[in-house]
Amino acid sequence: MTLGLINANPIVHAKKERVVRADHQEYDDDAVDPLEIYDILLSIHTHLNSLVTESISVDDKxxxxxxxxxxxxxxxxxxxxxxxxxxxxxxRYFPPLFKLDIKVSPGSHANEESVNKQLNDKERVASALENPNLRQLVDECIYSNEL
Incomplete structure (x- = not known):
């Protein structure tokens, strides 16, 4: 058994002020706009020239x-x-209370069902992100255009 702190120098972040809406759900900002999401993903668009975003929809409720x-x-x-x-x-951008559903458009990929299953299974995503090579590839893709 260890005595003392496990992490002697933790990073402490300031608590964000939350806005409570009429439906009693807490969000960091106002309603999420599909255009805002498109702007967030724009850096990935420029890095991955093959990506064409077909639709972005948001259901705040x-x-x-x-x-x-x-x-x-x-x-x-x-x-x-x-x-x-x-x-x-x-x-990394939205709070965990949002459910992300990411799919390839119908008929656009030979293994559409398999790809959609992999992208929306929490355990498969977590497992993929534990792979250091894949994690590095994802980080390079996300951050390459932000520098």
Whole structure:
């Protein structure tokens, strides 16, 4: 058994002020706008030239953000990586109370069902992000255009 603090120098962040709406859900800001999401993902667009965002829809009451994207070719081997980049970028931006649903557009990929299943399974996403090589690829994709 250890005595003392496990992390002797923790990073302490200031608490954000939350706004309580009429439906009693707490959000950091006002309603989420699909254009705001598009702007967030724009850096990924420029880095991954193959990405075409087909639709972005937001349901504030359900806390759901739905992103549909189209890879440029039917057999794009990077479709799951692209979707993972989108998911990680939005997970880092929005509070965890939002559910992210990221899919390839219907008929746009040969393995559409498999790709959608991988992108929306929490355990598969967590497992993918534990892989250091894949994690580095995602981080480079997300942060390369922000520097």
């Amino acid at each position: 359900l806390g759901l953000i739905l992103i549909t994207f189209t890879p440029t070719i039917q057999h794009c081997s990077m479709a799951t990586v692209i979707g993972l980049c989108l998911r990680v970028k939005l997970m």
